[in-house]
Amino acid sequence: MAFTTMPFTTMPSSLTNSTSSPTMLLPPISHHNNHILPPNKLIVNKPKRKLLHLTVANVASPSLPMITPPTPEEQRSGTTAGRHHHHHVAWTSISQESWEGELQVEGHIPPWLNGTYLRNGPGMWHIGDYDFRHLFDGYATVVKLRLQEGRLFAGHRQLESEAYRAAKKNQKICYREFSEVPKAANFLAYVGELASLFSGASLTDNANTGVVKLGDGRVVCLTETQKGSIVIDPETLETVGKFEYSDSLGGLIHSAHPVVTDKEFVTLLPDLVRAGYLVVRMEPGTNERRVIGRVNCRGGSSPGWVHSFPVTEHYVVVPEMPLRYCAQNLLKAEPTPLYKFEWHPQSKAFMHVMCKTSGNIVASVEVPLFVTFHFINAYEEEDEDGRVTAIIADCCEHNSDPTILDRLRLQNLRSFNGEDVLPDARVGRFRIPLDGSPYGELDAALDPNEHGKGMDMCSINPNNLGKKYRYAYACGAQRPCNFPNTLTKLDLELKKATNWHEEGAVPSEPFFVARPGATEEDDGVVISIVSEKNGEGYALLLDGSTFEEIARAKFPYGLPYGLHGCWVPKE
Numbered sequence: 001m002a003f004t005t006m007p008f009t010t011m012p013s014s015l016t017n018s019t020s021s022p023t024m025l026l027p028p029i030s031h032h033n034n035h036i037l038p039p040n041k042l043i044v045n046k047p048k049r050k051l052l053h054l055t056v057a058n059v060a061s062p063s064l065p066m067i068t069p070p071t072p073e074e075q076r077s078g079t080t081a082g083r084h085h086h087h088h089v090a091w092t093s094i095s096q097e098s099w100e101g102e103l104q105v106e107g108h109i110p111p112w113l114n115g116t117y118l119r120n121g122p123g124m125w126h127i128g129d130y131d132f133r134h135l136f137d138g139y140a141t142v143v144k145l146r147l148q149e150g151r152l153f154a155g156h157r158q159l160e161s162e163a164y165r166a167a168k169k170n171q172k173i174c175y176r177e178f179s180e181v182p183k184a185a186n187f188l189a190y191v192g193e194l195a196s197l198f199s200g201a202s203l204t205d206n207a208n209t210g211v212v213k214l215g216d217g218r219v220v221c222l223t224e225t226q227k228g229s230i231v232i233d234p235e236t237l238e239t240v241g242k243f244e245y246s247d248s249l250g251g252l253i254h255s256a257h258p259v260v261t262d263k264e265f266v267t268l269l270p271d272l273v274r275a276g277y278l279v280v281r282m283e284p285g286t287n288e289r290r291v292i293g294r295v296n297c298r299g300g301s302s303p304g305w306v307h308s309f310p311v312t313e314h315y316v317v318v319p320e321m322p323l324r325y326c327a328q329n330l331l332k333a334e335p336t337p338l339y340k341f342e343w344h345p346q347s348k349a350f351m352h353v354m355c356k357t358s359g360n361i362v363a364s365v366e367v368p369l370f371v372t373f374h375f376i377n378a379y380e381e382e383d384e385d386g387r388v389t390a391i392i393a394d395c396c397e398h399n400s401d402p403t404i405l406d407r408l409r410l411q412n413l414r415s416f417n418g419e420d421v422l423p424d425a426r427v428g429r430f431r432i433p434l435d436g437s438p439y440g441e442l443d444a445a446l447d448p449n450e451h452g453k454g455m456d457m458c459s460i461n462p463n464n465l466g467k468k469y470r471y472a473y474a475c476g477a478q479r480p481c482n483f484p485n486t487l488t489k490l491d492l493e494l495k496k497a498t499n500w501h502e503e504g505a506v507p508s509e510p511f512f513v514a515r516p517g518a519t520e521e522d523d524g525v526v527i528s529i530v531s532e533k534n535g536e537g538y539a540l541l542l543d544g545s546t547f548e549e550i551a552r553a554k555f556p557y558g559l560p561y562g563l564h565g566c567w568v569p570k571e
């Protein structure tokens, strides 16, 4: 099969951001005997020393540089804030390009669990001496957990986006990130005179949000810019090349969360010129998106942010949030309170429902104002005669408070002082009637106290995508906290939650993998990666049904927080 990928030039094998600041190094690894050092043996290299690029390929390196801890002066230095452990390891930049090795497993990995869990996220939040502002600005770090006959082989690697390579080469940001803007000279020096800083060319391709496995087997890292679609090798985590869309639909941005199954890739392309959304579909084995239909916005002159959207078996649901893209903010030099977005409560909120096969809009209703990053799932509600009466769509809803976006500034995440500052959130359940009534409803699907009034980063059993379902897994809040800190299993039928919590731990999105042949919806495991307050970290497996721990495996280093993952089953 001929795929369109554009290879990048080879990267240098050594880490080029050998800054003048102290940086954590990871312990060396060996093929035969993987040394997992306790955290107090984590080693810190001396300023101005070159960092080793530790990969399996170079474990044979005969010697490591002499290691000394940072001086108290260096410890105090504000400019190294992104790099060492003044604050939680979840918000500390990864210090090494890549690592891989076997982890020791405590507990029992089910023998049926054979495949690789991949997780993407912004893991490096500085370049040179400059620390980034926002969680979403970080350069992508992809983590893998390869589970094989009860053993666990893990690793991580920095994604070689153009934006990351340019930043390493110039020791400066060269493309527009979520909240960061390069200096014009940096951008021009890298991209050339033809591209304007105030054009789409200046947008990042730093694919730091999610990772998906297409029906044809290709694994693609994604973010909200279309150019930030990058193919990786799921085994080595190496960057293969850009995923080039071969259609001529154009546009610069898309939803960060396409709905991907073995049969299709469905996504939304916001139209910032004629406020609306194109609903598009791409078949496995192709790079061509085809238009299913178009939704025109009903409120405001700009489309609402669509970080994600839900589908049912027959419909695509297009949310129109009053948190809207702002074309001016996209190209502004200084960050605005809501970054590239604006809150327009007077423009109202809507939900549109499009038939997947005809592209016809079968419902378009006004709903209460809402703010969400993540839809959980949706399904068709039927009456006794099997007629579809409404669409039910669930999301992690931030009590229609857009300031959640600004709460994710690194400074906030790093400055937790025991005070409860996480804004309330809930499982928002929309009911969108299909009988032509003009209004839809939005209510909490269960009492938010069940999951501690915090709620985000959700997954479901993928076999229930678009269908009536009972269970979801997400992160909730054991307060006080400044960020969701529990893993929670939601029973949306009994309206109960089961919570997993460890003091000071920051767990990433609980990802559900169904047991092959299972008949119960929650028969499977939940995978998460936990960053601990002592600087360590581990992979965690919970039983999808009892929500009890079945295994954990410590990494030799604490990992930064990560966002979304996917499962690549072993063939």
Ligand SMILES: CC(=O)/C=C/C=C(C)/C=C/C1=C(C)CCCC1(C)C
Pocket (backbone or CB within 6 Å): 136, 176, 177, 178, 203, 204, 208, 209, 223, 224, 225, 253, 256, 330, 340, 563
């Ligand atoms: C990591 C995450 O959840 C969201 C990331 C969002 C990003 C990276 C958005 C990026 C954007 C730009 C870099 C410029 C254009 C606007 C926008 C899509 C917000």
Ligand SMILES: CC(/C=C/C=O)=C\C=C\C=O
Pocket (backbone or CB within 6 Å): 209, 373, 404, 425, 454, 455, 456, 457, 483, 484, 563
């Ligand atoms: C981490 C996050 C959104 C990530 C987007 O992909 C939201 C967290 C919300 C906190 O309550």
Ligand SMILES: [Fe+2]
Pocket (backbone or CB within 6 Å): 209, 256, 257, 307, 373, 374, 563, 564
């Ligand atoms: Fe997301």
